[in-house]
Amino acid sequence: MASLAIVAEGTTCFRPHQFLARENERPEAIFRIEEGWAYRFHLFGDGRRQITALFLPGDYCEPQWGLGQCITQPVVAITPVRTTRIVCQPATAHSAEYHQQLRLALAKTIERQADWLVSLGRRSARERIAQLLCEIYDRLHDSGRAYAQQCAVPLTQQDIADITGLTAVHVNRTLQAMRSAGLVYLQSKWLRIPDMNALRHIACCPEPAPMVAATERPPVSWPEMNEHSGRP
């Protein structure tokens, strides 16, 4: 990742289950996660929960703030979390570099959410879980927190269910099936991925295996997409 935020305003810490932000609050700062995990979620009156974002070390939480917007979905810590507070001020108060970085973080958030939408809308349970674990591994890897196909993942199966739109029971069964297929080992908060490519293939995150050289390829991903959309 790029350089640090310019306008650091001191460190704030949170304990597991503590809120970084509550619904209907007007944020006075955004947080750069230095250490620990957190998530943004929606809770229904009847108990259904959906997690809509995962914040890992290095992420901005929540980058969309910075304008006087009101918070629509709360954020809570999973593990102990250490953050750098960045006070929200009129746009002029920060450096150009800072703005650039924030915009980049916003864009990244949108991209990740779009990927999750694809998962929730069109992938099977197995694919969703594979996809999620790949994403987590990659993100941790980028900040040097994963190596040798392994990393810590402090999520419960219920958490994974609420990310993937499944049931804790079904996550359990799917995870077991994947384990006995030798695809993924996720036990006591520790993840091991024997064959990254195999898992990525199941997640079908990158497009179907390219027939030509992987680097230069026409921007067409389906027959007859010259002028028309994917559905002929």
Added chain:
Amino acid sequence: MASLAIVAEGTTCFRPHQFLARENERPEAIFRIEEGWAYRFHLFGDGRRQITALFLPGDYCEPQWGLGQCITQPVVAITPVRTTRIVCQPATAHSAEYHQQLRLALAKTIERQADWLVSLGRRSARERIAQLLCEIYDRLHDSGRAYAQQCAVPLTQQDIADITGLTAVHVNRTLQAMRSAGLVYLQSKWLRIPDMNALRHIACCPEPAPMVAATERPPVSWPEMNEHSGRP
């Protein structure tokens, strides 16, 4: 909505099914939609499709550009679309007001996507469709394109299915059930919502009906959320 973009660079138009942006392209401009509908989507090798964003008149498409990012999901027009091109340039080239507006659009996009995630992850077919139609009506209403509980909706049932993560067949059946319940009439690209509140209630978009006055309410949406997350 707020004032117009400052750096308008001429008008560009698209015909139905034409791409506003293709995968793996590096955008040189973002579009402000002046008229017409478009959507962003992901297409799998096996034909599955998921729509991840809807662009309606007044929206920026795609606001996350503006930095040299590569496009990950294509965008195509549904109807004839008229846009204002805004050339991407180093951050300094645009006015402060323009940046503010763009950031706001980015934030709005994130919020909408988070709502869709909640739908896809945790809502029933009926709820998803109700939610979607409410959202569409509200957005069109804001730009003066909906009144008297009615508006044009140029989506096919297959489109609706690919937004809501369902099957065209099941969208059809659900829509029929809602129609015969007098909830929603969606025929030949025209939407009529006899009772907006009833529909919103089904979508359960705002939290469960507040017991107290709707305006001032504690930021707690579930028992015992003082210090801990939603799941005790």
Added chain:
DNA sequence: CGAATCGTTGAGCGAGGTCAAGAAAAGTGG
């Protein structure tokens, strides 16, 4: 060493998917 929380397993079920085929609209060209 209790008390939660979390993971695991089984039995049964139901919302939504699949497949297939026909009716109704909407384009298209003459």
Added chain:
DNA sequence: CCACTTTTCTTGACCTCGCTCAACGATTCG
């Protein structure tokens, strides 16, 4: 304006993936 084609909408029969409910170990934690 009319045949013709293509797309969209409907309907029926059947099936399955993932959900529900419930109980019981296994961990974790105070």
